[in-house]
Amino acid sequence: MKTVICPGSFDPVTKGHMDIIERASKLFDKVIVAVLNNASKHPCFTIEERIGLLRETTGHLSNVEISTFDGLLVDFAKLRGASAVVKGLRAVTDFEYEFQMSMINKKLCPEIETIFLNTSQEYMYLSSSVVKQIARAGGDISMFVPEEIRDKIVDRLLNM
Ligand code: PNS
Numbered sequence: 001m002k003t004v005i006c007p008g009s010f011d012p013v014t015k016g017h018m019d020i021i022e023r024a025s026k027l028f029d030k031v032i033v034a035v036l037n038n039a040s041k042h043p044c045f046t047i048e049e050r051i052g053l054l055r056e057t058t059g060h061l062s063n064v065e066i067s068t069f070d071g072l073l074v075d076f077a078k079l080r081g082a083s084a085v086v087k088g089l090r091a092v093t094d095f096e097y098e099f100q101m102s103m104i105n106k107k108l109c110p111e112i113e114t115i116f117l118n119t120s121q122e123y124m125y126l127s128s129s130v131v132k133q134i135a136r137a138g139g140d141i142s143m144f145v146p147e148e149i150r151d152k153i154v155d156r157l158l159n160m
Contacts, residue, residue: 004024012053015145021033022061028086035067036068044132049156074108075109090126
């Protein structure tokens with residue numbers, strides 16, 4: 001049984017995240033989506049809100065579980081019996097940071113692999129920050145977030 005972790009801030013989950021989670025769920029037996037609970041990152045959405053949005057958008061994926069962690073990702077991965085961390089890689093901008101993280105994680109815990117999935121072309125440019133910017137400015141985020149959570153994201157960002 002191959003278990004992998006899809007970690008992130010998910011502030012909020014976007015179609016880009018869903019692309020990676022759905023593809024990982026086809027490749028592995030179990031996918032644990034791990035939401036970083038770290039107040040120093042000052043997320044817009046609370047940990048409960050981020051988990052709730054992810055539960056709503058992944059309900060159709062029977063082998064996907066939503067969880068949360070703080071501290072080191074590799075410790076969480078070991079605790080949950082995962083053999084790898086799966087991350088989406090957008091255009092060149094992500095590479096340096098993700099490469100550094102994967103090397104550090106390998107040093108901290110050599111038995112946990114990092115697997116990169118190239119983000120699908122239509123989501124190469126997408127990020128949670130861009131979604132927040134557009135929604136706060138009254139723009140349409142339908143193209144960027146799953147339909148079932150669009151209104152919740154907009155309401156929340158316009159009422160901050
Ligand atoms: O969606 P993000 O913000 O790019 O996700 C980043 C995340 C959560 C994967 C990363 O910040 C992380 O793994 N944080 C946990 C702390 C850790 O293990 N750091 C690695 C060693 S420096």
